[in-house]
Amino acid sequence: MNIYRSHVLICGGTGCVSSKSDKLQEKFENLLVNKDLDKEIKVVRTGCFGLCEAGPIIIVYPEGSFYSQVKIEDVEEIIDEHLVKGRIVKRLLFKDSIEDDIIKSVEEVEFYKKQKRIALKNCGVIDPEDVDEYIAYDGYMALGKVLTEMTPEEVIETIKDSGLRGRGGGGFSTGLKWGFTAKAQGDQKYVLCNADEGDPGAFMDRSILEGDPHSVIESMAIAGYAIGSNQGYVYIRAEYPIAVDRLQIAIDQAREKGLLGKNIFGTDFEFDMEIRLGAGAFVCGEETALIASIEGERGMPRNKPPYPANKGLWQKPTLINNVETYANIPQIILHGADWFKSMGTEKSSGTKVFALGGKINNTGLIEVPMGTTLREVIYEVGGGIPNGKKFKAVQTGGPSGGCITAKELDTPIDFDSLTAIGSMMGSGGMIIMDEDDCMVDIARYFLDFTVEESCGKCPPCRIGTKRMLEILEKITSGNGEPEDLNRLERLSENIKSSSLCGLGQSASNPVLSTLKHFRDEYEAHVNEKRCPSGLCKDLLSYYIIAEKCKGCTLCIKACPSDAITGERKEVHEIHQDKCIKCGACLDKCPFKAIITK
């Protein structure tokens, strides 16, 4: 085996690949060969580093230099300066990793300091397409341990004791679920992995599958041993092509090494697994709908009980957990339940991965111990709100969750505390909103999503959410009536109490929570026909103030729909019939001559 003096880690997550990190890798490899350095320096394509905002990211070890937004033309400079002469290329370093001219390594950057990585342990560290790297980081040791040293009952006890709760949003005790499925009678049992991550703004499961797919495979095999199953399925969104590819590669490698198949670790235990692709239906994240989809049906939820633990896939006892939940299991087995419980809060142990998005400086993926406050997450890890704007709300839990306001920023995050303040953990997406965002429009946005994704099986969800959306559209277009707010509340309660599955039961949460915290915004829309954030297009128009306009034509050039006319040095005019109200002119005008009203 070669010993390398330097390692160049290039992020191969979807975010960085979208900004061409795959081309960077090619360039690095070609140049290193040309310069005869490929025996000394190794290029590794890893999973997601988390700080997607700064992508594409490259980390050079042993120094731990954190390069961000690297371009193809920068590659040669990094090689010549850093890797040959040992001079770190300061201008390419991530902005927070250089302070008073002192260069910090990646571990010392504020973004990573508060984090504790368990589920993301190997993401951004190993090459996800190389099983040997996973094994070098204690991979498959937990599977070896359970197969050779533990009984299935002991495995389930350990998971129960750890207090691990389902990371997909439900927050149900994982150990109990395993226990129920183990006890269920059946000639065949199945282990399913729910990788149908549909919440907009949540991408932790994708990153785990892209960055550390073996952890999920290992964990599903452990689950198979614990409940007595020999067959697993991973149901994954077809929208995640990189994750699908890497998972398939990982499954093939595990089979080759005898880590899947018959006689695993020389025991009688056998387990194998296959991938099933979703086809773009949000409701398939609901466990019974997911099962229906694997069976080849329309993905419609079924009545519970019977629960999947007793009658799941093809009416057989079925264990179903989410990706992040699985990713925690090998670590719990290796380090023990007490170690896991030592992190987090009393009722929510361990860590949670969050995807930060929207109006925040450090967009990306973070993992913090449960009990960390929202303020710490948003301001310390997330780096606060960009452009000096004011924080307005953070939306958690996707279309099923709610908005949390500045008042509640000091709430420690766990399953129960978020529910108590009218939102929910969900799968961990956090969208941060600033003063420019209209909360009525956000509620409308989520309802639009739910209406589109409602499977249509039960009328409260199918018809009720549509009626709610119509009312919200009426309000945002300036035709709202005071009674509409009461109608929304009444409909919300009815849909909540009478829908079949979680999608319908939680569909009204975004409306209820914005109505509770931002009722004044709804009232402004309804009573004054005014959008306080200036976002609802139908409630505003763009005008040029004649006295301020110098006739510079910048707005004419910026206008994408040719709605502005005027000669140079003469006052310009906006033609309302052509204006698409995009705001490009307002941003461009150097004289603040364009206003909305």
Place this chain on the structure above:
Amino acid sequence: MDFKFDLDENKEKIDKLMEIIEEVKSKNISKKASLMPVLHDAQKMFGYLPIEVQSIISEQLNVPLAEIYGVATFYSQFSLVPKGEYEIGVCLGTACYVKGAQAIIDKITADLEVKVGGTSSDSKFSLIATRCIGACGLAPIMTINEDVYGKLKLEEISDILKKYKDK
């Protein structure tokens, strides 16, 4: 939009589909459970699922055509109409939405005269509003076939589209 599926022209692809179905059938799983994987392959091959192809799958897997149609129309990734040469996907996840993705869709709609979910009259472009593709760090983001455009600004759209119009 008018289009016709020509069985003769697609003979090679249909033969390939038959092979895939035979392979799936040889695996010991229920015929119904192999429906989704087969539909995925067919969608990839033909670009959409014409009723003729659905009929073939129905006969081969012995699953009623009505059920296949039900599945094909339930999932948004399956399409019953052909897609344009360039498929534009604008992410409408929450992160992209709060960063102005709607204005980008409006702009494309106006520029190409194509509705969301539709295909332009010359079959060159189709436009979809995709679910979150999980690249929130690059919001707002748009894909045109395999090309990805992140951190989009409204005024860039025309130039980007022009590249494809001229191709």
